[in-house]
Amino acid sequence: MRYSGFRLIKEALNGHRGWGPAWRDAQPKPEYDYIIVGGGGHGLATAYYLAKQYGQSRIAVLEKGWIGGGNVGRNTTIVRSNYMLDENEPFYEFSLKLWEGLEQDLNYNAMMSQRGIINLMHSDAQRDAYIRRGNAMILNGADAQLLDQKQVLELYPFLNVNNARFPVMGGLLQPRAGTARHDAVAWGYARAADQRGVDIIQNCEVTGFRFDNGTCLGVETTRGYIGAKKVGVCVAGSSSKVMSYAGMRLPIESHVLQAFVTEGLKPILPGVITFGEGHFYCSQSDKGGLVFGGNIDGYNSYAQRGNLPMVEEVMQEAMAMFPMLGRARVLRMWGGIMDMSMDGSPIIDKTHINGLYFNGGWCYGGFKATPASGFAYAHLLTTDTPHHTATSFSFDRFETGHMIDEKGMGNQPNLH
Numbered sequence: 001m002r003y004s005g006f007r008l009i010k011e012a013l014n015g016h017r018g019w020g021p022a023w024r025d026a027q028p029k030p031e032y033d034y035i036i037v038g039g040g041g042h043g044l045a046t047a048y049y050l051a052k053q054y055g056q057s058r059i060a061v062l063e064k065g066w067i068g069g070g071n072v073g074r075n076t077t078i079v080r081s082n083y084m085l086d087e088n089e090p091f092y093e094f095s096l097k098l099w100e101g102l103e104q105d106l107n108y109n110a111m112m113s114q115r116g117i118i119n120l121m122h123s124d125a126q127r128d129a130y131i132r133r134g135n136a137m138i139l140n141g142a143d144a145q146l147l148d149q150k151q152v153l154e155l156y157p158f159l160n161v162n163n164a165r166f167p168v169m170g171g172l173l174q175p176r177a178g179t180a181r182h183d184a185v186a187w188g189y190a191r192a193a194d195q196r197g198v199d200i201i202q203n204c205e206v207t208g209f210r211f212d213n214g215t216c217l218g219v220e221t222t223r224g225y226i227g228a229k230k231v232g233v234c235v236a237g238s239s240s241k242v243m244s245y246a247g248m249r250l251p252i253e254s255h256v257l258q259a260f261v262t263e264g265l266k267p268i269l270p271g272v273i274t275f276g277e278g279h280f281y282c283s284q285s286d287k288g289g290l291v292f293g294g295n296i297d298g299y300n301s302y303a304q305r306g307n308l309p310m311v312e313e314v315m316q317e318a319m320a321m322f323p324m325l326g327r328a329r330v331l332r333m334w335g336g337i338m339d340m341s342m343d344g345s346p347i348i349d350k351t352h353i354n355g356l357y358f359n360g361g362w363c364y365g366g367f368k369a370t371p372a373s374g375f376a377y378a379h380l381l382t383t384d385t386p387h388h389t390a391t392s393f394s395f396d397r398f399e400t401g402h403m404i405d406e407k408g409m410g411n412q413p414n415l416h
């Protein structure tokens with residue numbers, strides 16, 4: 001069934017009795033050509049592009065919980081391509097271009113809203129850094145504008161630009177950036193993949209791999225053994241755990257990241273805005289809630305909930321940037337498990353085991369990467385070669401020292 005305005009009117013006149021489930025409740029088959037482990041945004045996008053772009057069939061996505069229960073449904077929904085390094089920027093710009101056509105492609109309203117992102121600058125040195133970043137973005141085909149203080153005030157008139165602890169000198173704007181409704185992205189990919197014959201199997205945890213002579217034959221699951229010609233692991237915060245079943249130790253640590261939402265307010269934020277003197281980012285949802293977050297909690301954990309010291313730090317940064325936020329009540333907060341890599345950049349690569357592939361290390365930036373990650377992973381799974389935008393996201397960079405250290409923090413995953 002295609003979704004459309006016409007269909008909505010027809011169903012409304014019919015008492016909404018004609019809507020079917022968005023995807024089938026598929027039962028596991030004994031064998032597939034491709035098994036994707038993890039039904040988050042990246043796993044579902046991979047399955048979709050395997051079927052749509054690369055013409056593959058006999059594909060299953062195995063999800064231990066439910067679709068949308070992982071980070072894809074827990075993030076702060078920011079979509080952007082304002083990266084600086086040549087290894088990253090073409091990939092994230094490719095992703096943003098896919099986002100721009102995603103709703104038509106999936107026939108699903110993912111509430112993609114290109115309302116722009118501003119990174120505020122508070123010092124001369126930061127202005128220099130943002131000019132460099134903006135130029136790198138433009139050279140890679142993305143959009144970037146340097147705003148002075150007056151231009152920032154035109155968009156955010158309530159900012160205290162001069163008499164604040166950290167005066168605002170201007171900002172780097174990416175107008176094409178914005179937000180998308182996170183769980184609708186998961187549902188949209190799930191529905192579109194299902195329509196192309198992909199089996200989406202929920203409540204099916206992968207508990208091990210079966211190998212023969214250096215080749216992966218399939219996966220052990222809580223619903224029995226399932227064979228596959230190729231297995232693509234895509235489990236974000238559970239990466240280290242799942243790959244340990246294959247005897248691999250990854251250059252990845254798991255950390256918690258929290259998000260917060262206030263009560264609904266009248267429109268105050270036209271786009272996404274970030275604080276330049278710390279790590280705080282905020283946007284306003286279509287329901288009016290301010291959606292915001294900051295740094296990861298900073299200790300290793302697989303728990304999907306955070307701790308109070310980071311709540312305090314995030315609120316301090318919020319108050320430093322918008323003192324008026326102190327009047328708003330926080331309604332909800334939650335945590336997700338981040339797969340923090342040693343250099344802050346992802347891995348999309350083959351492993352040393354034939355037929356076993358890995359996608360992870362997205363840190364807290366993987367939502368925006370969802371379309372390109374799925375596309376590039378589908379390319380790798382089908383052709384055994386990296387997609388041209390993802391050639392640097394390999395395991396061996398940690399051996400050869402070719403780090404992609406966008407933040408310049410060194411090999412400290414808790415600081416990326």
Ligand SMILES: Cc1cc2nc3c(=O)[nH]c(=O)nc-3n(C[C@H](O)[C@H](O)[C@H](O)COP(=O)(O)OP(=O)(O)OC[C@H]3O[C@@H](n4cnc5c(N)ncnc54)[C@H](O)[C@@H]3O)c2cc1C
Pocket residue numbers: 037038039040041042043062063064065066068069070071072073074075076077078079204205206207234235236237238242257258259293334335336337338362363364365366367368369
């Ligand atoms: C609070 C928060 C805010 C964030 N904000 C942003 C943002 O603004 N912008 C941005 O770009 N990114 C953001 N991120 C990061 C982004 O959400 C993640 O990088 C991205 O969603 C990870 O990919 P995924 O969607 O595939 O992960 P997930 O949705 O976590 O998918 C992985 C799936 O694997 C499943 N799984 C795990 N183990 C197994 C197993 N053994 N067998 C089967 N299935 C298994 C899990 O249940 C899960 O559903 C944020 C993350 C959090 C938590």
